Amino acid sequence: MKRKTLIAIAALAAIPAAAATIALFPEREGASPPVPDPVSASEVFAREAIGRAIAPPTPGAGRTRAPDDAAPPDDGQWLMPAKNYAATRYSAMTELTPANVGRLSEVFSFSLGVDKGQEAAPLVVGSTMYVVSAFPNYVYALDLARDGALKWKYQPKPIPAAAGVACCDVVNRGAAYGDGKIVFNTLDGQTIALDAATGKPVWKAQLGDINRGETITMAPLIAGGKVLVGDSGGEFGVRGWLTALDLSTGHVAWRAYHTGPDSDVLIDGGFRPFYPADRGRDLGISTWPADAWRIGGGTMWGWIAFDPSTQTIFYGTANPGPWNALLTGNGSAPVELLAADRRAVFTYPDNTRNRFGRLSLHPWVALSGATRLEASLYLQHLRQRTVNGDAADIESCEMAGNEGLLCLESAGGDDDDDAAEAQVLDRAGQPLADTLGGEGYGVLNRSLTRSTAGGALVQLVDRRTFNGGENVAILGVSHDRSRTGFQSSTELGALTDSRSVAGLGSIIDQPDGSIAPVSLIARTRYTGFFIADTLLLGSRWSLELAGRYNSARVILADRLGAALNGNHHFSRFNPGIELDFRASPALKLNLGYAETSRAPTPAELACASEGAPCSLTNFFVGDPPLRQVVAKSWTGGLSGSFLSGSFLSGWTFDWRLSAWRTTNSHDIQFIAAGVRGRAFFRNVGRTRRQGAEATIKASRGPWTIHAGYAFTDATYRSALTLNSPDNPGADDAGRIMAGPGDQMPGVARHRAVISADFARQGFLIGADLQAQSGQYLFGDEANLQPRTRAFVIVKARAEIPLLPHLRLFGRVENMLNRHYETFGIYSDPSEIALAEAPGASDPRSLGPAAPRRWLAGLSYKY
Numbered sequence: 001m002k003r004k005t006l007i008a009i010a011a012l013a014a015i016p017a018a019a020a021t022i023a024l025f026p027e028r029e030g031a032s033p034p035v036p037d038p039v040s041a042s043e044v045f046a047r048e049a050i051g052r053a054i055a056p057p058t059p060g061a062g063r064t065r066a067p068d069d070a071a072p073p074d075d076g077q078w079l080m081p082a083k084n085y086a087a088t089r090y091s092a093m094t095e096l097t098p099a100n101v102g103r104l105s106e107v108f109s110f111s112l113g114v115d116k117g118q119e120a121a122p123l124v125v126g127s128t129m130y131v132v133s134a135f136p137n138y139v140y141a142l143d144l145a146r147d148g149a150l151k152w153k154y155q156p157k158p159i160p161a162a163a164g165v166a167c168c169d170v171v172n173r174g175a176a177y178g179d180g181k182i183v184f185n186t187l188d189g190q191t192i193a194l195d196a197a198t199g200k201p202v203w204k205a206q207l208g209d210i211n212r213g214e215t216i217t218m219a220p221l222i223a224g225g226k227v228l229v230g231d232s233g234g235e236f237g238v239r240g241w242l243t244a245l246d247l248s249t250g251h252v253a254w255r256a257y258h259t260g261p262d263s264d265v266l267i268d269g270g271f272r273p274f275y276p277a278d279r280g281r282d283l284g285i286s287t288w289p290a291d292a293w294r295i296g297g298g299t300m301w302g303w304i305a306f307d308p309s310t311q312t313i314f315y316g317t318a319n320p321g322p323w324n325a326l327l328t329g330n331g332s333a334p335v336e337l338l339a340a341d342r343r344a345v346f347t348y349p350d351n352t353r354n355r356f357g358r359l360s361l362h363p364w365v366a367l368s369g370a371t372r373l374e375a376s377l378y379l380q381h382l383r384q385r386t387v388n389g390d391a392a393d394i395e396s397c398e399m400a401g402n403e404g405l406l407c408l409e410s411a412g413g414d415d416d417d418d419a420a421e422a423q424v425l426d427r428a429g430q431p432l433a434d435t436l437g438g439e440g441y442g443v444l445n446r447s448l449t450r451s452t453a454g455g456a457l458v459q460l461v462d463r464r465t466f467n468g469g470e471n472v473a474i475l476g477v478s479h480d481r482s483r484t485g486f487q488s489s490t491e492l493g494a495l496t497d498s499r500s501v502a503g504l505g506s507i508i509d510q511p512d513g514s515i516a517p518v519s520l521i522a523r524t525r526y527t528g529f530f531i532a533d534t535l536l537l538g539s540r541w542s543l544e545l546a547g548r549y550n551s552a553r554v555i556l557a558d559r560l561g562a563a564l565n566g567n568h569h570f571s572r573f574n575p576g577i578e579l580d581f582r583a584s585p586a587l588k589l590n591l592g593y594a595e596t597s598r599a600p601t602p603a604e605l606a607c608a609s610e611g612a613p614c615s616l617t618n619f620f621v622g623d624p625p626l627r628q629v630v631a632k633s634w635t636g637g638l639s640g641s642f643l644s645g646s647f648l649s650g651w652t653f654d655w656r657l658s659a660w661r662t663t664n665s666h667d668i669q670f671i672a673a674g675v676r677g678r679a680f681f682r683n684v685g686r687t688r689r690q691g692a693e694a695t696i697k698a699s700r701g702p703w704t705i706h707a708g709y710a711f712t713d714a715t716y717r718s719a720l721t722l723n724s725p726d727n728p729g730a731d732d733a734g735r736i737m738a739g740p741g742d743q744m745p746g747v748a749r750h751r752a753v754i755s756a757d758f759a760r761q762g763f764l765i766g767a768d769l770q771a772q773s774g775q776y777l778f779g780d781e782a783n784l785q786p787r788t789r790a791f792v793i794v795k796a797r798a799e800i801p802l803l804p805h806l807r808l809f810g811r812v813e814n815m816l817n818r819h820y821e822t823f824g825i826y827s828d829p830s831e832i833a834l835a836e837a838p839g840a841s842d843p844r845s846l847g848p849a850a851p852r853r854w855l856a857g858l859s860y861k862y
Contacts, residue, residue, distance in 0.1 A: 081174040081219035108148035120174035135170030152199035162188035178222035185216040203250030223306035230300025234319025240298035258298030332845040334829040340836040355383040379454040389501030396438035442501040447488040455480030469536025519559040546576040552599035570599040570628040587640040627666040661690035685718025702760040714744040726826035726843040729784030738781040745776040764799040777824035791820035810856035817852035
């Protein structure tokens with residue numbers, strides 16, 4: 001902290017009238033903070049267009065004044081970073097007025113000894129001020145009755161390497177006071193409780209791991225006997241979480257992750273998303289690319305509000321995205337190549353470079369004590385470059401008169417069928433010569449995307465007493481628009497001995513559009529009108545009603561001609577309803593129905609022609625219309641808790657049973673085209689996803705045991721004829737026929753997990769047993785071939801205190817080093833020579849899971 005800053009703080013805190021009333025902090029059990037501002041609905045429904053996952057707003061947002069029990073009369077103290085549970089950050093002291101503020105004078109000053117950014121607000125408890133510095137996170141206790149004389153200083157001595165892990169600055173946002181303790185966090189991931197009177201440590205908990213990029217900069221909140229702490233490091237691919245520690249012991253009570261399966265996020269039957277689009281199972285997995293949720297960010301380094309009357313906390317997450325400036329990865333590999341060398345890759349490079357920025361504003365104005373007008377505005381920009389090396393069905397022509405030239409073979413064609421091949425042409429329309437002896441060709445797909453998007457939402461929120469309870473009504477409108485410039489090209493390349501692709505300089509431009517450069521401007525306009533109401537129907541029943549009208553327009557402008565031009569409009573009204581019943585304090589039931597719609601994205605609309613398909617890095621090559629997807633969902637569930645009184649006496653159990661069904665009309669999927677390595681989007685008719693889930697958690701003393709099972713049945717409900725020339729069950733034209741009831745590829749029907757943790761006196765040991773059934777490969781929508789193998793993996797973790805300051809810690813992922821696969825496709829391995837697996841012919845290509853990974857070390861703190 002700069003010296004002049006602390007002078008100002010000291011001057012305010014040292015005013016006698018403000019510091020004269022001294023009282024230790026009582027845990028206020030009746031506080032009820034105002035509900036936080038809602039997330040913009042425009043952002044939520046933009047997600048339906050571009051695939052982003054955004055948390056729903058809190059129903060009932062709009063309280064204009066904190067209730068008295070959340071922001072009690074000012075007693076001259078500042079006991080938590082945001083002043084009170086309502087997070088008002090406001091002192092009600094009246095001693096300062098416009099008339100006398102100019103007469104303030106310095107009482108004392110104090111240097112924190114750290115010349116870094118200072119974001120921690122001091123605490124005032126009785127006549128003592130407590131302040132935490134930036135890294136290395138010194139804590140000072142200053143006596144306000146003696147002009148800021150130092151009572152004590154605590155030096156936590158965090159790991160120095162933490163300063164190099166922090167993304168932006170080595171700040172700390174403050175401490176919290178409760179039960180005679182000062183609790184604060186350190187940059188290297190510790191939470192420490194000090195005796196407020198002496199500064200001696202009461203307990204320490206290591207929550208973050210800088211080896212994974214995790215740091216902690218937030219101020220903890222003490223609420224309900226728990227210390228709430230979240231992590232930082234979303235810029236480095238960490239997984240966000242919020243952890244609750246027992247205030248008395250520092251033991252972990254629970255941890256809620258912000259990405260991943262519902263069981264990790266602690267979503268149960270009581271979770272009621274405001275928008276139907278956010279209702280579903282394990283959206284923390286399904287809305288991310290494969291396994292990206294494991295490094296998906298969503299960290300919680302800001303502020304928390306708490307409502308003791310309902311034992312509810314309110315907080316937001318930040319930095320969502322598996323952020324890396326350079327993403328390099330490879331997908332599946334032929335099974336025979338994996339059998340010979342599981343570390344091998346098929347073809348490369350496969351790189352993505354991203355730059356992203358976003359600005360948002362959330363103003364509001366109170367119209368009355370019960371009503372307020374809220375707005376949300378945002379502006380964002382994305383720049384993305386990709387390069388992807390692939391094999392290609394390009395070889396010397398066999399047709400008479402085309403000797404010495406290159407031809408593109410249809411994936412479903414016969415090698416002896418001259419009609420199945422076409423000359424490969426460059427951008428000048430000239431045929432490309434065979435320079436490699438007839439084979440060994442690949443392609444380099446490149447793309448550049450520049451996208452700017454913005455939007456606004458305005459909503460009226462009314463909250464008032466009705467029918468003996470609280471009625472919450474919301475009425476609003478949103479508008480979002482974007483402009484995206486997209487360019488792509490495919491360069492002819494040569495496959496090297498290591499199966500990389502080296503460019504040969506010529507850009508391929510086929511007259512039929514099967515492989516061709518693209519330069520396109522896509523503009524979107526999304527407008528929505530929405531209404532929602534929450535009604536209490538007596539003491540046990542509640543009813544939620546919602547509706548939204550969506551209007552979407554997608555305009556495509558071809559910059560290389562007119563073939564891609566298009567103007568598409570979609571609209572629909574979507575209703576939603578949910579009924580909740582609390583049968584007893586330990587049993588809750590819910591039943592809901594909702595409809596959602598999703599307009600095709602510009603990428604889908606512009607790559608919806610089988611005759612003009614696109615690669616995985618090129619989504620803009622054609623323009624027939626697609627119909628919007630309409631989903632109709634039913635959900636139901638039971639949840640409860642009980643304390644065992646039998647032979648399991650002392651154990652507390654929390655359980656949940658739920659079932660759901662979603663039927664999509666005009667579902668959109670990415671379908672293989674007749675040209676190998678190319679695909680296109682199309683409506684596939686009706687699909688259905690339904691399932692059931694059961695979870696139970698048991699806890700007693702140092703033990704916590706969790707078990708969960710999920711069944712998912714994802715099927716086609718319409719007949720389909722699809723290209724899959726490398727599927728052994730395909731017909732002579734390389735096609736397969738999927739029918740109603742066939743399972744959708746890439747979806748495991750069965751998943752289960754059992755975990756157990758034991759924590760006592762600094763010792764921690766825990767393990768997870770995860771099981772998953774196999775899944776059909778993409779390209780086997782007709783279920784003609786076997787699934788991938790089912791698998792069971794084990795994870796373990798432990799911490800052992802060796803000496804008073806020395807701890808041994810370790811983690812093991814995939815402890816038994818099981819070889820299993822996360823997805824699969826079909827491809828022809830004979831097109832590329834595999835030195836590791838000569839003569840490979842199995843068309844299955846699988847995505848290998850990560851092998852055993854372990855981390856162990858010694859932690860010494862002094």
